[in-house]
Amino acid sequence: MSSTATVAQATDTLTVFDWSGYEDPELHPAYTEKYGEPDFAFFGDEEEAFQKLRSGFKADLAHPCSQSVVKWRDAGLLEPLDPSKLKNWEEILPGLKSMKDLMTSADGTAWLIPFDWGNTLLTYRTDKVKAEDVQSLKAFADPQFKDRVTIGDNVDDAYALASLAIGLKDWTAMTDDQFKQASDFLRQVHKNVRFYWTDNTQINQAMAAGEVDLAWAWNDTATSLKNDGVPVDVNKDTDEGLSTWVCGYVRLKGAEGSEEKAYDFLNAVTDPAVSKYMIESWGYGHSNAKGMAAIDEATLKSSGYDNVEKFTGNTLFQSPMPSEIRQKMIAEFEKIKAGY
Incomplete structure (x- = not known):
């Protein structure tokens, strides 16, 4: 096989560095339908993930939570996101978008798209x-x-x-x-x-x-x-x-996989069609406001997501x-x- 073909094959893949369990195809059905499953690698906690990435581990996307985004960004591990390629960017819950340093830095650069909370x-x-x-x-x-x-x-x-x-x-x-x-x-x-x-x-x-x-x-x-x-x-x-926590996906600097597939995956996990499954099967809130608004009140209430203010009250x-x-x-x- 020629070296050119080898490079082409490598860049056509997608590796997601994630928590165990999130390989569930129902969390990204549009991606699975289009490409099949991406490759997943797993970490036990974010410090483990941070150290592994700093040591040279290669992946295209990762799934850190609110407390780690600034640290990962400042360590030079992240590639900025292009909101124009994120078709659900404008549908992200306003409360998540407004969290200081979570999604964007002071200059407006986007670093994370929230997924679960x-x-x-x-x-x-x-x-x-x-x-x-x-x-x-x-x-x-x-x-x-x-x-x-x-x-x-x-x-x-x-x-x-x-x-x-x-x-x-x-x-x-x-x-x-x-x-x-x-x-x-x-x-x-x-x-x-x-x-x-x-x-x-x-x-x-x-x-x-x-x-x-x-x-x-x-x-x-x-x-x-x-x-x-x-x-x-x-x-x-x-x-x-x-x-209370909020987690989401970031692009990793030095990613060797397909950029098109990376954005297709980000669009798949934030699709409004994922919201109901995430609440009913995982017990987590989804970041897509349109998807959350479409869920029946009884389902939201049984999971505590009918009142976001109460949900986040009395929390660290x-x-x-x-x-x-x-x-x-x-x-x-x-x-x-x-x-x-």
């Missing part, structure tokens, strides 16, 4: 746990749940839990004393942790099998398990609140934080998981 929240087995025992996030450190707890192997979700537990809803302003309080709380939680989950399949199987009773999990866990008839519920009204939003705070969290979380 939701919560990390207290999730529990209703047949084994009394609702009154999980009214506070401090339940994660309650000795009665020893070896019955799981939280994500994810520094952002872990410190979102810890920040809320100590009464802090803006982690960008975390003081040294608050960092110590949050870390001490996670050390208490660690005593109860059966395992740190790394993907939705792992946590869903563990809760379904009765291996764990209490989880700090994304909306998908309760949605999927309820659809399967497992007795689980979430508490969105704990004393301390819950965490996982916004970009100063790099020095994040680096402290990363280092400390590794110690905590190791039992130190």
Whole structure:
């Protein structure tokens, strides 16, 4: 095969660097219909993804969340988006578009197109746990749940839990004393942790099998398990609140795949036809305002997406934080998981 043919073949592919589970064809049906499935590579959390990309891993698109976009951009990992090639750009929910530094930088350059948004929240087995025992996030450190707890192997979700537990809803302003309080709380939680989950399949199987009773999990866990008839519920009204996040897709600098396919994929995941499936099967909100508006009120209400203001109220939003705070969290979380 000639070198020209080899290059042509390489640039005709598309590699998406993503969270496990998002390879679900129903999340990008228009792309699948046109091309078949893209190649997927997976990461467990955004720090892992960041380090892998900095080490030279090549992909065309990636799926970071709100707290990481600025860091990835400033590290030179991102290629600006061309809104003229994003057919659903004008349909993105206004509340997501207006979030500082999430989609665009001060000069108006677009870096991310939002896709999914939701919560990390207290999730529990209703047949084994009394609702009154999980009214506070401090339940994660309650000795009665020893070896019955799981939280994500994810520094952002872990410190979102810890920040809320100590009464802090803006982690960008975390003081040294608050960092110590949050870390001490996670050390208490660690005593109860059966395992740190790394993907939705792992946590869903563990809760379904009765291996764990209490989880700090994304909306998908309760949605999927309820659809399967497992007795689980979430508490969105704990004393301390819950965490809210927004994630989306970015183009990666140095991408070697097809630019046309990259934009076709971005248009497919933000298509309004995806909105209802995302809510019903994943429990997440979709970024397309037109698609969300077309969903029947009963479906929206059952998932909590009928009132966005209430949905995002009493939450810690996982916004970009100063790099020095994040680096402290990363280092400390590794110690905590190791039992130190």
